[in-house]
Amino acid sequence: MKCIEVYQFLIDELDEHLDDPSRESIKMHLRECHDCSTMLETLKKTVHLYKSQPELIVPESLAAHVLQAIQQSSSMSSKDGVQ
Amino acid sequence: MEFRELDQQTDTDEGELIRRSQEGDEQAFTRLMKRYQSMVLNFAHKVCRDRPKAEETLQDTFINVYQKLSQFDGRAKFSTWLYSIVTNNCLMKRRRRKLEEMTQEFDELPKSEEGEAGAHQIPDPEPGPIRMVIDAELREHLDKAILNLPLDYRIVFVLRDLEEKTNEETAAILGISVEATKSRLRRARAFLREQLLDYVSE
Numbered sequence: 001m002k003c004i005e006v007y008q009f010l011i012d013e014l015d016e017h018l019d020d021p022s023r024e025s026i027k028m029h030l031r032e033c034h035d036c037s038t039m040l041e042t043l044k045k046t047v048h049l050y051k052s053q054p055e056l057i058v059p060e061s062l063a064a065h066v067l068q069a070i071q072q073s074s075s076m077s078s079k080d081g082v083q
Numbered sequence: 084m085e086f087r088e089l090d091q092q093t094d095t096d097e098g099e100l101i102r103r104s105q106e107g108d109e110q111a112f113t114r115l116m117k118r119y120q121s122m123v124l125n126f127a128h129k130v131c132r133d134r135p136k137a138e139e140t141l142q143d144t145f146i147n148v149y150q151k152l153s154q155f156d157g158r159a160k161f162s163t164w165l166y167s168i169v170t171n172n173c174l175m176k177r178r179r180r181k182l183e184e185m186t187q188e189f190d191e192l193p194k195s196e197e198g199e200a201g202a203h204q205i206p207d208p209e210p211g212p213i214r215m216v217i218d219a220e221l222r223e224h225l226d227k228a229i230l231n232l233p234l235d236y237r238i239v240f241v242l243r244d245l246e247e248k249t250n251e252e253t254a255a256i257l258g259i260s261v262e263a264t265k266s267r268l269r270r271a272r273a274f275l276r277e278q279l280l281d282y283v284s285e
Contacts, residue, residue: 027085045283047244
């Protein structure tokens, strides 16, 4: 199997379906090819870096602001005669 | 209209909350919003990498949801419908920003002090000064890398790799084909990996 074929698989699937028996040739290639295994690792780390960013907490005041904005927009719509 | 305080009843069935909201039950709408506000804020933030813009997107999104909820027919999942509204708001903000920039250039006004979108935002946490410097530096690189990615590609990356949606659901949210989704994801992953190579290779 050629590196370019492995690359195509990795960029599409990362390692999602590597346990599928039909992927044995890719697994074998990865065991033997340093470049391709590095490629997989760096791709996974890239995604992991973004995933590991902390989630934002929604402040209580924000929900209240949103509801207020909805009230304003709906009262403007009714004044304009828009439903 | 007036919104009453959210009561503490737990887990009303989502379909029931939507149905009641469509009938004008304000309390049900409030609860529906509370259920999804974190998802909307975080998704918008992952796309635009800027907290104030993400908060603005959240506000616009729920105004849209309120106005369009009667059109939701339950054929798609509610979250899919919601993601498509957030995505549209992100795209519209970009268009508006571009228009503002063009107007500003036309008027020959001095440039905004903001600089490149989101590059210097990120207040945040607490501990150790060294950790903070490393975290801030890394986040700045993550922000820059993703902001260099065209928005259409960025949204696919966020939906597929960060929100863990399937290709099919991502395609449904964006109204594009599964093939186009895969193609954008491929290019986004390759681009981001390239941009962050110093951080992800030993």
